[in-house]
Amino acid sequence: MKKTIIPIGPYHPLQEEPEFFMLTVEGETVVDVDVQIGYNHRGIEKLSELKSFDQSTFVIERICGICSTSHPFAYTRAVEDIEGVEVPMRAKYIRTIIAEGERIHSHLLWLGLAGHFLGYNTVYMWVWKLREEILDVMEIISGNRNNYAMFKPGGVRRDINPEDIPLIMKKLDKIVPTLKMLFKAVRDDPVIHARTKGIGVLTKEASINFGALGPTSRASGVARDVRKDTVYGAYHEMDWDMIVTNNGDVFDKVVVRILEMFESVKIIKYCLLHLPDGEIDLKIKNIPPGEGIGTHEAPRGETFHYVRSDGSNSPVRHKVRAPTFMNLPTYKATIKGEKIADASIILAAIDPCYCCTERMSIRDTKGERLFNGKELIRLSQIKTQTLKQKLGVKETSLEKLVQGKP
């Protein structure tokens, strides 16, 4: 059958971010997919190197509007790793509360969008109404609905006022019944079942091979979660379940995310009730030379930050790896063989975030991308040739040896 290429993007009314998908279709079946990103590159890593350690936290926060806690969390852990210090317990609890609140609002946002992609706008409206409650909780704690500005190397910047705790608890209690209703709706609604069950299956094997992270991998039966695997924050202080399902289709990804929200509510409630007394900030004066890594389980998976310091006031190198970078290649496994009408929900199922992912893009002066391995090898070969011409070397001794010339 004749193959047709369907371009989606880079600027498309359906999408929230600039990204470009090239779907190769045979009839109505998708046979291949190619993703191009790099339209959203802002040079955040370089910006971070120009600012001081404290100021960088605010730049890192703006890598992504949804993960505005995950990146600073990983970054501050990396900076603390350089110094080898432990954050006070109260700061850890507050960090955990903020991180879990973000997980709830991020999952709700995704759930609403998933409903919208499925043509189920009722879910979209319900969920986004519910999301307002958690955003209010975040505003009470941090002073803003988004970009919380709570993190700093060595602790947190704001304390939780004990007078606010009853109000926060009340708002959290309001969320739970609606979440339960949503879970029931997803569990027994035949329309959602028909659209999501058995669609875009990512097998356990493929998930491991692609190195998928977060809910994407947990829906495929890979029990990996940074919150359980490493000791940080206040996660090891309480009992909570890691949600793992086995099918790996879109339906399971929805279920994993909804059940994770219940766990997040549980964690926040425990933290608020058992908030320890004490300092919230270590007041770090200077950061010694060295390098450190920090990780955090963001709503989409593991966020990884690497920071190197030379003892001065600002980082020398700062590397960010967002979870979508690892989840994006799973499209190759999930979308092949599916119908084109299912493409949008499968592409959305990993909860992609391109502004998190876009750290580097190489282009030539005409705007063409120099991205794949072939291009890079060709560039390398051209460089060797020009160098040879400059040096006046016609044939190197190695080449002579290879060709058998004396």
Added chain:
Amino acid sequence: MKLPKIRELIEAIKALIVGPYTSKFPKKPHTPYKSFRGQPKFNEDYCVGCLACEQVCPAKAIDHKDIKNGKTAKRIIYHYTDTCIFCGECEAACIAEHKGIKLTNEWDLAFFDRSKAFETIERELVLCEICGSIIAPKKHILWIVEKIGELSFSNPTLYQTRLKELGLADDNLIASIKENARDDRIKTLCAHCRRQTTLTTKNSKTGG
């Protein structure tokens, strides 16, 4: 198929009774939570003009200009609303008991002309008597005097500014003191000129 439909119906009826989550904004004014981070505002009573806020601002939303006009000078500190990210680092770094610049609850910050989206505060500057360069804002010097107490009498710049402010000393009185001592030592001096007068007698009329 029945159960989901009934659930949707129940939700719809609930929504009818409870009403929308959104507020009727233009008719009913919005009051944010107490902890809301709104526009930072300078406090005329507390700000000493030390520029600690300018140094820590991650968005470079705070800037200053020093304007010299003959023997008087003033410092204008700008806070640009359009570049501000409302993080509150300025408030945290403020040396005047975190009151010189403070986040308010103000959130209605829309404007038509971007070039007018700033607020300012003016501070009088103290100039060096020899070279005429800027030493510090007057309020900052008074703040230092208050902090270090009697130790300030080791530095003429500090105690002279303080005594002038209290009305206990004026230029005539200081001139009479100068006759009995090295005149260049009892002057309001910048750091550079102070070093020079300590090491040399270059600026002295009486010659030490």
